[in-house]
Each structure stands twice: as structure tokens, then as C-alpha cells.
Amino acid sequence: MKSVFTILAIAGGVLAQGVQITFPFEGLDLIAGTPVNVQVTQLETTSSLQNMGIAVAFQHCPQDPCSSVSEAVGPVFFVGPHNPQFSEPPSPIGGPYQNVTVTIPSNIQKGLAIFSVPHAALVGADAFFFTEIANVTVNIV
Numbered sequence: 001m002k003s004v005f006t007i008l009a010i011a012g013g014v015l016a017q018g019v020q021i022t023f024p025f026e027g028l029d030l031i032a033g034t035p036v037n038v039q040v041t042q043l044e045t046t047s048s049l050q051n052m053g054i055a056v057a058f059q060h061c062p063q064d065p066c067s068s069v070s071e072a073v074g075p076v077f078f079v080g081p082h083n084p085q086f087s088e089p090p091s092p093i094g095g096p097y098q099n100v101t102v103t104i105p106s107n108i109q110k111g112l113a114i115f116s117v118p119h120a121a122l123v124g125a126d127a128f129f130f131t132e133i134a135n136v137t138v139n140i141v
């Protein structure tokens with residue numbers, strides 16, 4: 001896993017400042033009405049990376065695969081600073097992370113759903129403005 005990550009990180013320089021949702025996993029069954037620790041792992045940190053913030057959004061997908069979250073991410077459960085830390089237990093892919101606890105609505109439709117994490121940062125000496133939306137698809141039971 002770590003070596004795959006390293007290769008990806010080298011292949012795409014743009015990934016360096018990115019984040020990955022490392023929990024829940026793709027395809028995980030989650031129970032409506034229960035809290036979930038959304039684990040947002042920073043793929044790489046450099047002294048010149050200044051994280052601005054993240055949000056956590058979550059919505060049911062009416063179709064499979066889910067339609068793109070590049071323009072609208074659905075109901076927002078958290079907006080705040082992104083301060084990833086090296087914590088125990090470690091992230092499955094290594095690296096510092098931040099957990100955000102959100103409660104899955106009890107009235108959400110069963111089936112496919114998607115977590116989105118919009119992320120913004122300033123990178124490098126020139127403070128290049130970086131944004132992305134990480135996502136993971138889960139199954140509500």
C-alpha cells in the first residue's frame with residue numbers, strides 16, 4: 001500500500017498537497033443514524049504547505065456510479081480548519097491526519113452514498129492556490 005502510494009505521489013506532483021479519505025473505505029457498509037469518524041489523511045506535508053480548511057459533505061447517490069461531486073457536494077456536515085497530526089493509531093497510508101466525526105442521518109435512503117471532502121491550501125513560497133474534492137463511496141444499510 002505504501003509503495004503504491006509512493007509511486008502515485010511521484011507520478012502526480014499535484015497529489016503532494018492533496019488529502020485522501022482513509023476512513024471509511026470504498027464500499028464499506030455504514031449504518032444510518034450512527035456516527036462515523038471520517039479520517040482525512042494529508043498525502044504529504046512540506047513546510048511551505050499552508051492548509052486553509054476542509055469540509056465534509058455526504059449524500060445519497062440516486063444512480064450507480066454516483067454522479068460527479070466536482071460541482072456540488074450535497075449536505076455539509078463540517079466546515080473548519082484542516083490541521084492534520086501524526087496520531088495513534090496511524091493512518092492506513094501513513095502521514096498525518098484529522099478525524100471529523102459526522103452522524104449519518106437516520107432518514108437517509110439506503111444504498112450507495114458518497115462522502116466528499118473539499119480541501120483548500122496555499123502551497124509553496126509563492127502561495128499557489130490549491131483546491132480539490134476528495135471522495136469515497138460507501139453503502140448505507
Ligand SMILES: *[C@@H]1O[C@H](CO)[C@@H](O)[C@H](O)[C@H]1NC(C)=O
Nearest residue numbers: 023037038039087088089099
Ligand atoms: C480516527 O478515525 C479512524 C477511523 O475511524 C480510527 O480508526 C482512529 O482510531 C481515529 N483516531 C483517533 C486519534 O481518534
Ligand SMILES: *[C@@H]1O[C@H](CO)[C@@H](O)[C@H](O)[C@H]1NC(C)=O
Nearest residue numbers: 066067068069070133134135
Ligand atoms: C472521486 O474522486 C476521483 C479522484 O479525484 C474522481 O476521479 C472521481 O470522479 C470522483 N467521483 C465522483 C463521483 O465525483
